[in-house]
Amino acid sequence: MKYRKALLLAIVMFTPPVVGANDISVCQKIFTLSQSALSNKAKGINKDMLMSVLPPKQSENEPEPLRSMREIVEEVYGYQITNQFAYSVYRAELCVLRERGQALQVEFAKILPELNSCSSQAPECAMQLAGSKP
Secondary structure, three states: OHHHHHHHHHHHHHOOOOOOOOOHHHHHHHHHHHHHHHHHHHOOOOHHHHHHOOOOOOOOOOOOOHHHHHHHHHHHHHOOOOOHHHHHHHHHHHHHHHHOOOOOOOOHHHHHHHHHHOOOOOHHHHHHHHOOOO
16 A cells, blocks of 8 residues: 555656646646655655655756756655645645746755744745746
8 A cells, every 4th residue: 555655646646737837737746746755754754765766867957847856855754844734835836936947956955943833824935945936
């Protein structure tokens, strides 16, 4: 059962979008993928298992959602993320900004306390931390 979730994650992640790469549907998948990574960690699936379903890294300029998925796994397993909704909004918004060429360099460890403190009903907080809202 554990491995079925990881396999499903890989299938969802590598299903190409129906339209161009800049389509928002790519970033909508990031929200779901981050929720899945958080859920898999909570269920005891280890980091190596999730990383094993990803193809070997080819370059520094990987396309979304592959780039985000690698980062999500590193963040989920490297930090204590208590506000899962805010985290998923943050990752999806960061994807949107990257697709637009507007992403800021943000050190995740520095924003994590604020991200965990965001109201679970206020996605604007996570969007602000991603750099899209003033």
